[in-house]
Amino acid sequence: MAQAGTRSGNTPVRQASLREHNLGLVLRHIATGPPTAGGTDAAGGTVGTGGTAAAGGRVPSRADIAAATGLTRATVSALVDDLIGGRLVTEVAPTPRAGAGRPALGLVLAGNGPAGLGLEINVDYLAACVVDLTGRVRHRVVHRADQRPAGPRDVLARVADLAAAVRGEAERQGLAHAGTALAVPGLVTADGVVRLAPNLGWRDVDVPALVHGHPALAGAPLTVDNEANLAALGELHTAGPASFLYVSGEIGIGAGIVLDGALLRGARGWSGELGHVAVRPDGPPCGCGARGCLERYAGQDAILAAAGLADRGHTADQAVARLTSLAEAADPAALRALADAGSALGVTVAGVINVLDVDTVVLGGVYAPLTPWLAPAVEDEVNHRVLTAGWSPVTVRASRLGGDAAVVGAAGSVVRAVLDRPARWLAGGRP
Amino acid sequence: MAQAGTRSGNTPVRQASLREHNLGLVLRHIATGPPTAGGTDAAGGTVGTGGTAAAGGRVPSRADIAAATGLTRATVSALVDDLIGGRLVTEVAPTPRAGAGRPALGLVLAGNGPAGLGLEINVDYLAACVVDLTGRVRHRVVHRADQRPAGPRDVLARVADLAAAVRGEAERQGLAHAGTALAVPGLVTADGVVRLAPNLGWRDVDVPALVHGHPALAGAPLTVDNEANLAALGELHTAGPASFLYVSGEIGIGAGIVLDGALLRGARGWSGELGHVAVRPDGPPCGCGARGCLERYAGQDAILAAAGLADRGHTADQAVARLTSLAEAADPAALRALADAGSALGVTVAGVINVLDVDTVVLGGVYAPLTPWLAPAVEDEVNHRVLTAGWSPVTVRASRLGGDAAVVGAAGSVVRAVLDRPARWLAGGRP
Incomplete structure (x- = not known):
């Protein structure tokens, strides 16, 4: 137990927080095991909420967890029972193992909790x-409509109605509501006020106050954050x-x-306000009041206009x-529009890499399929303009979550x- | 002693590291007291190595430290004796205090250690x-000469000779050599190799290997870092x-x-490679191989050329x-050159602020006097281009350390x- 109660090897944990600590320790061990079918992948997506799966690893048993953590078998069993009772963990059929003895039940994250x-x-x-x-996307809905006029x-109110519908479907699938996070394309304060969302035309919008009392958002925490951050x-x-x-290309660019x-x-x-970094200081005027912002060269509307696809009666999605x-x-026009947007984006991204030193650029939003x-x-601009690119190449790739990364x-x-x-959830308990 | 041995309030420290921990605790308490004359300010500068001085605070005594840290008087006295013996702390005349009793000796950082x-x-x-x-600059030497031809x-070898001279002067002042840090205008690896310093024309220069054995750099740690970082x-x-x-303006900009x-x-x-962020993607060619880099608009040479002061037989310093x-x-020509450089710098800095969200810009190097x-x-560009500037103003000011900030x-x-x-120094002991 002494060893089991350690955090970084030599700083013992007090009794009061010992169970909480050990619950987290056991759950992390289960979460980083190999992924298994915890639920039906109704919507076809997965976000790795459980940490990096150990490639080729075995689904851990109670005995494996005891051996890996130094906790006693009895302690692990008690903690696992709590996690199973709270629908955080579920047992799966034993995996074959070498050696004698009855194979033990495996433990995986619960897909029905x-x-x-x-x-x-x-x-x-x-x-x-x-x-x-388990990280599986169980249900997903997108409503395409211009949100600017409203x-x-x-x-x-519309997004709360959407939340009600999706939450209803989740309950039909037997899931328990753990909380809500709302992504918005703008600057958000720590208490959920949207200070500015230029492309929506929002300024100082107190989201928690405006949705207060809506049943779909009640009973669990609501957080509001910038869409590119999420x-x-x-x-x-x-x-x-x-x-x-991570670069999120939409009508705005975050x-x-x-x-x-x-x-x-x-x-x-x-x-992260990448869309308002100047590509050409004296370029075309931007809605933000400045000139030559990246959005004017590589925002969704700018690309569609350059390709001759704006204002043809299509929705933006169709376009x-x-x-x-x-x-x-x-x-040719489509290829030229995309190459020009890519160049403007590359000039800006190269500047960010020179200043921040990252070696991977992930393109999301409408950029993902493009x-x-x-x-x-x-890549051409980055290789040309980043001082370290010659010996330390930069990777540019699409988001693994595609256009839905934010939600x-x-x-x-x-x-x-x-x-x-996990202890907070088990306590009745919201994260 | 139980309370004294805590780090963040509830995680006890093991006996082996207890003295080290408490030495640090006592020294930090002394360092954040009001600054006093620990040494002669021979060179006129101060860098706040001792943390933020408590404005109007009193020089702490042993009793003050015991009261503030929860350590016993005896423990504090033993630790203070060690710190005094290692020339990290010195006693000063008692400050008058209210109440009865003999006033206690004050403790300040030693200026002669x-x-x-x-x-x-x-x-x-x-x-x-x-x-x-105490943070006082005790001796300072600058040799102006173009380092590119060598x-x-x-x-x-030249900088090591300079180090020998300055170290000799420090020893004459009674100071003990604690180590050396070398600032270079380029990209430095963790083990001191200058991967690239474009304006010096350096590439893959292994500084520790090249200065190995030079007596002025021996006997204490040598670190190499980027000048703007330092x-x-x-x-x-x-x-x-x-x-x-922090923006360092020299021939290059970091x-x-x-x-x-x-x-x-x-x-x-x-x-931090700000000098190679593009101001205008199709601007004049830069030594790095790209076009339109900030250095070409706001580097020292660019400003002097725009003001008509290049190539007149002056050193850069005189210019x-x-x-x-x-x-x-x-x-008019000087004002125009500076305004144009400031605009280019402002466009670039505005981009960095949009991406990174900082609210203060500090101008150093030759920018400090300019x-x-x-x-x-x-400021004009920043106020115009930073999305949040309208409600959260950005401060632009000169470095408090002036043009010598890096060294x-x-x-x-x-x-x-x-x-x-401090325990490492006392152990004989290099940081």
Whole structure:
């Protein structure tokens, strides 16, 4: 027990926090085991909420956990019973093993327990999804519609209705609601006020106050965060590298910066406004009041306009699909529009890499499906302009979570909070 | 003693590290007391190695330290005796106090004990200085000469000779050599290899190997770091804000990024290459191989050329002094050159602030004396281009350490290491 109660090897934990500590220790051990079918993958996506799966590893048994942690068999069994009772862990059929004796039951994260609700408000769509403890996306809904004409109150009412529908579906699947995270394309304070979302036209919108009392968002924590930050966290937890620049291309362009496994939020939480970095200081005017911002060269609307796809009666979603088809067919205007946007993005990203020193750029949002045509131009600028690129190449790739990274990352952040503090969930208990 | 042995309140420290821990505790308490005359300020500078001085605070006595830390009087006295014996702390005359009893002796950092040697290699000068434990600059030498024609081996031999002279002067002043930190304008690996210093023309220069055996650098640790990083650390320890962007203007332009009191080194330690961020992607070619880099608009040579002061038989130092005089006299060409450089710098800095979210920009190197003319243009671009500037103003100011920030910061980093680990110094003992 003495060894079991240690954190970093020599600083004993007090009795009061010992169970909490050991619950976390056991759950982490189970979470980093190989992934198994904890739930049906109804929506086809996975966000790695459970940490990096040990490649080729075996599903751990109680005895394995005792051996790995130094806890006694009896302690592990008691803790595992608590985790099973709280629907955080479930038993699976024994895996064959060498040697004598009855094979032990394996332990995996439960796919039928607590689940996170992710919501996203973006300029031309609303999205919602549910992610279970194993990281599987269990349900996902996207409503495409321009959100600019409606005010914040109406948009928040719509997203709360979407939340109600998705939460209902999650309950039908037997999942327990663990909390909600809402992604917005703007600057958000720590208490959930959207200080500025330029492309939505929002300023000083107190989200918690406006959704207060809505049943779909009640009974569990609600957090509000920048969409690129949540997407970057989702990417990080999907076996992402320890340091990378996540670029979210939508009508606006945001960034999430991950350094050494941690999100860099900046001095006041307002990092990542990549769309308002100047590509050409005297370029075309931007809605923010400045000139030559990246958004004017590489935002979704700018790309569609350059490809001749703006204002043709399509929704933006249809227009992006059309752009992808044209690029696949090697349409010169489409290829030129994407190469030009990629160059502008590459100039800006090269500047960020020179200043921040990251070696991976992840393209998300509408950039994810467009990566085959954007990445070569981005790479060209980066290789040309980053001082260290000659001996330390930079990788440019699409987000593993595709265009849904923000909403999936939002739901994943709720699940992550449960996994990080299992005792709180078991206490009745919200993350 | 139980309370005295705690770190963060509830995690006891083992006996083996208890003395080390408590020595640090007592020394920090003394270091954050009010500054006093620990040594003569021979060179006129101060870098705050001892932490933030408690404004209006009283010089602490042994009894004060016992009361503040929870250590017994006997333990404090034994620890203080060790610190005095190791020349880390010295006693000063009692300060008058209210109440009865004999006034106690005050304790301050010793100005006659260990001192750090700072060295700097830059494109057109070499510098060396000594900083004592109180943060006072005790001796400082600058040799102005273009370092580009000589190779790394010769330049390092010159800087080692400079180190020998300055170290000799420090010994004459009774100081003990605690170590050396060398600032270079380039990308440095953790083991002291300069991977690239474009403006010096250096590539893969193994500094420790090349200076190995030189007596002036022997007998104590030698660290090599980027000059802007060391300058930023110096600024941080001089009552700087918790988060800021330090910009070092020389022939090249580097940056040190401090977020929440910590230097942000990037994924591989190569952050801060601000000089190679593009101002105009198709601007004039840069030595790095790209086009339109900030250095081409706001580097020292670019500013002097724009002001008509290049190639007139002056050294760069004389030319910068001449530029300052002309600006003071409101010479139109000088003012235009500085405003244009400030605008280019402002565009770049605004991009960094949009991405990183810092609210203070510190101008160092040759920018420090030129700040009165550069800052208005920088502020204009920042206010115009930073999305959050409207409600959260950005401060642009000169470095408190002036043009010597890198070399003073380098020496200060050595002293800081002694203060952070006093037991290592006392053990015979290098930081």
